Amino acid sequence: MSKFSRRDFVKIVGSTAAATAIGLPAFTAAAGSKKVVIVGGGTAGATAAKYIKRADSSVDVTVIEPNKDYYTCYLSNEVLGGGRKMESIRFGYDGLKGHGVNVVHDMVTAIDPAAKKVTTAGGDTFDYDRCIVAPGISLRYDTIEGYSKEAAEIMPHAWKAGAQTALLRKQLEAMPDGGTVVMAPPPNPFRCPPGPYERACQIGMYLKANKPKSKILIIDAKAKFSKQKLFMQAFEKHYAGMIEWQSVEAAGGVKSVDGAAMTVTTGNGDTIKGDVINIIPAQHAGTIAKTAGLTDDSGWCPIDGKTFESTIHKGIHVIGDAAIQAPLPKSGYAANSEAKVTAAAVVALLNGKDPGDPSWVNTCYSIVGPDDAISVAMVYNLVDGKVAKVDGSGGLTPMDSSPSDRAREVQYAYSWFNNITSDIFG
Amino acid sequence: MFRRKTVAALLGTGLMLGATALSAAPTGQMLADTCAGCHGTDGGSTGPATPSIAGNAAVYIVDAMKAYQSGDRHSTIMGRIAKGYTDEELEAMAEVIASWPIHETSQQVDADKVAMGAEIYEDACTKCHDEKGSLADDEAGILYSQWLPWLNYSIEDFKAGHREMPKKMRKAIEKLSDEQIEAANQFFAGQPQK
Numbered sequence: 173m174s175k176f177s178r179r180d181f182v183k184i185v186g187s188t189a190a191a192t193a194i195g196l197p198a199f200t201a202a203a204g205s206k207k208v209v210i211v212g213g214g215t216a217g218a219t220a221a222k223y224i225k226r227a228d229s230s231v232d233v234t235v236i237e238p239n240k241d242y243y244t245c246y247l248s249n250e251v252l253g254g255g256r257k258m259e260s261i262r263f264g265y266d267g268l269k270g271h272g273v274n275v276v277h278d279m280v281t282a283i284d285p286a287a288k289k290v291t292t293a294g295g296d297t298f299d300y301d302r303c304i305v306a307p308g309i310s311l312r313y314d315t316i317e318g319y320s321k322e323a324a325e326i327m328p329h330a331w332k333a334g335a336q337t338a339l340l341r342k343q344l345e346a347m348p349d350g351g352t353v354v355m356a357p358p359p360n361p362f363r364c365p366p367g368p369y370e371r372a373c374q375i376g377m378y379l380k381a382n383k384p385k386s387k388i389l390i391i392d393a394k395a396k397f398s399k400q401k402l403f404m405q406a407f408e409k410h411y412a413g414m415i416e417w418q419s420v421e422a423a424g425g426v427k428s429v430d431g432a433a434m435t436v437t438t439g440n441g442d443t444i445k446g447d448v449i450n451i452i453p454a455q456h457a458g459t460i461a462k463t464a465g466l467t468d469d470s471g472w473c474p475i476d477g478k479t480f481e482s483t484i485h486k487g488i489h490v491i492g493d494a495a496i497q498a499p500l501p502k503s504g505y506a507a508n509s510e511a512k513v514t515a516a517a518v519v520a521l522l523n524g525k526d527p528g529d530p531s532w533v534n535t536c537y538s539i540v541g542p543d544d545a546i547s548v549a550m551v552y553n554l555v556d557g558k559v560a561k562v563d564g565s566g567g568l569t570p571m572d573s574s575p576s577d578r579a580r581e582v583q584y585a586y587s588w589f590n591n592i593t594s595d596i597f598g
Numbered sequence: 599m600f601r602r603k604t605v606a607a608l609l610g611t612g613l614m615l616g617a618t619a620l621s622a623a624p625t626g627q628m629l630a631d632t633c634a635g636c637h638g639t640d641g642g643s644t645g646p647a648t649p650s651i652a653g654n655a656a657v658y659i660v661d662a663m664k665a666y667q668s669g670d671r672h673s674t675i676m677g678r679i680a681k682g683y684t685d686e687e688l689e690a691m692a693e694v695i696a697s698w699p700i701h702e703t704s705q706q707v708d709a710d711k712v713a714m715g716a717e718i719y720e721d722a723c724t725k726c727h728d729e730k731g732s733l734a735d736d737e738a739g740i741l742y743s744q745w746l747p748w749l750n751y752s753i754e755d756f757k758a759g760h761r762e763m764p765k766k767m768r769k770a771i772e773k774l775s776d777e778q779i780e781a782a783n784q785f786f787a788g789q790p791q792k
Contacts, residue, residue: 576754
């Protein structure tokens with residue numbers, strides 16, 4: 173037996189098993205036109221579209237997304253730090269179109285779960301057999317006095333990447349040496365839990381190299397935060413005397429802002445002037461989720477753990493940051509993972525099959541200094557119908573991991589970015 | 599040797615079909631698709647460092663994951679992730695990964711080093727990493743066209759004792775200078791040669 177045929181034998185057995193396992197309709201011809209409409213073409217929505225097509229190309233998949241370009245929130249902090257160009261976090265929809273997905277650039281204004289119809293601002297309606305809603309987050313302008321959509325043009329949140337990221341970067345570039353950057357991270361739950369603290373590190377890297385007399389003051393709405401010990405270690409190691417974190421227990425968080433005076437006032441009543449002020453406000457599910465009645469009192473969307481189908485409206489699945497997916501975090505990796513599980517479930521349901529048991533992963537890197545990155549990872553499964561952490565899995569980069577491992581984690585962070593974005597948009 | 603591999607392959611298939619019939623566990627496809635965020639769609643990494651996993655022997659993937667679980671194989675993050683899976687899940691996942699075609703990268707390599715590495719490869723590596731490191735049945739990991747930083751990390755870990763080196767490899771490595779090892783890595787990374 174030649175080496176070639178041995179290898180082929182294993183490959184054929186392997187691929188046959190894989191096709192059988194997922195119940196791929198390898199032999200089902202065009203089964204009519206089962207329609208899936210996906211509201212939102214971000215990480216979750218775009219991944220779901222691609223993976224539905226991969227599993228069953230006969231499904232008619234339409235993604236409705238207002239923007240022609242998508243800027244990833246992940247690694248946008250490195251744009252703020254100056255280590256990365258905006259262009260490198262911009263992605264388009266040619267990849268999805270290449271997979272046979274219909275991409276419509278419009279804004280969904282209504283979803284009718286009874287009639288199974290989606291309506292857009294452009295006046296079009298789309299019928300669906302199953303709908304996937306992935307609108308990400310909306311920023312709340314009702315929790316900090318003086319903060320508003322207009323004020324965000326002066327004190328950017330930069331929590332949806334793109335113009336806001338560019339604006340904050342411009343402000344950092346214009347800031348004098350010796351200036352103060354005030355950052356206000358939001359209360360839980362919010363998109364990208366380690367994001368604000370990685371941002372402090374990235375801004376710190378820029379300031380240390382260019383404006384070393386400057387300060388970063390983090391006035392937090394929380395008493396603790398993601399990867400806290402590792403971030404505090406990084407603040408001390410790389411940015412001693414530059415980054416200061418104030419717990420809500422110490423300062424009371426930011427209660428109000430004044431855009432004209434460029435000041436924030438804390439819960440304790442202190443008014444602080446900033447040269448650059450980054451307010452990351454509290455968040456809810458993206459606006460359309462609320463409009464469509466998919467949110468509960470928390471402002472987020474309750475879902476069934478197995479399929480992420482809304483527990484409010486049948487036939488609509490909510491994935492990504494908008495869903496109540498805890499213990500999964502509101503992260504890019506989790507959104508990508510949720511989308512694949514839901515894509516498989518949607519294909520199974522459309523073909524009259526039982527969705528299999530899900531498995532999710534989250535991996536999240538934060539680049540905290542030159543050649544220094546930290547990570548958190550976890551595997552999740554379904555227990556009693558709910559998303560659960562797999563016991564014994566996951567956890568953080570060890571506090572005492574070697575400099576060479578920290579440097580490797582930077583390279584793995586970049587690899588993560590390249591691979592996940594090509595998995596989503598490629 | 600061949601019999602063991604065949605049994606392993608058939609055993610893996612049987613487990614997967616069993617799992618499908620009972621619908622009591624995530625499918626191999628479901629499990630393997632979660633790898634893409636770091637290792638690329640269908641296990642083909644876009645780099646710059648994370649290795650492609652596509653096309654590895656299922657046995658190799660399972661062994662690697664178990665070594666990550668126990669800590670016998672050093673890692674930054676894989677140990678934490680590997681601990682999330684049962685043996686059956688690892689086998690189901692590995693069968694799918696094994697079915698993916700080997701990924702070809704295009705990366706910058708030093709042509710002189712690749713040429714030097716080709717000779718070293720023929721002398722020292724080919725017995726266990728046949729067909730330029732692309733033969734899955736060697737169960738020695740696909741080295742063909744892997745990202746250079748990862749190949750270098752792997753050698754660093756072997757040499758530091760952070761990962762157990764098979765006897766044959768230890769003997770081969772002992773005879774090579776750092777420069778020669780780097781050249782061999784460049785040879786693997788530089789596949790397919792243009």
